[in-house]
Amino acid sequence: MSRRISICAVMFVGAVLLSVTTQGRAQQQDPTKRPAEVIKEDADNTKVNRRESSRGEATADKQREKPADRMVSQRIRRAVTRNPELSSYARNVKIVTQDGTVTLKGPVRSEKERNAIEAIAVQMAGKDRVTNEIQIAPEKN
Template sequence: MFTRLLLVIFTLTGSLIMMTGPVLAEQNTSFHLAANSELENTERNVRDKDNATLTPEDQKETKKDIQITAQIRKTVVRDKSLSIDAQNAKIITRSGVVTLRGPVASEAESKTLQKIAKKTRGVVKVDNQLEIKAP
């Protein structure tokens, strides 16, 4: 009985896929971003894949580095004057060296994040790679 039920389901599913396949194919339209779109970040993604730029995956797993990153993140998120972009900036700590990356709304936000990182206990150096978003 169970085998027969599976056969019926398979047969029906196969028929449905065959019937809807061409319909779905006709409805499948490609989504292309304009080169000047804020969402177009292909160049940034290529840059991040070349291993020359730190990404969050490069975060050291030492207790001290994790604590530094967590403290900076906590302070940044609590600062309601910062934009969502600034609050979501990448914070990567390796042996006490903090790298800040990502878009921020202004030079002032960039300096605020850098100041927060520098004030955090255990930070040896801050590498500010934040990018100011175009207005």
């Protein structure tokens, strides 16, 4: 019986080690994934979120549950987060779709990022259906 337990224990440890090794290799091969310690930005928009919700503006919690609205927001979010040239701030802009109209909000680091996100949204939703309220907030020194 103890020999059977020992064999099971060895097999379990081997499986765990194989799993950890495989995960490490997958992360090394994907250049778009960066380790947490490399990201130095703090993309905390808590103050802005409170201000916007108190004024009754379009916020993420007002996202419509219509499948078409959700799909548009998801497609835009996916394209934004996969763009390696955008900062953490830019990847975290608010994307709210209501009745087919997309509202973009939040801070980004540059006009280039603002324009890139707007271009993605226009491509997904159409030119007349995007309201760009993104603000440029340069890094604090």
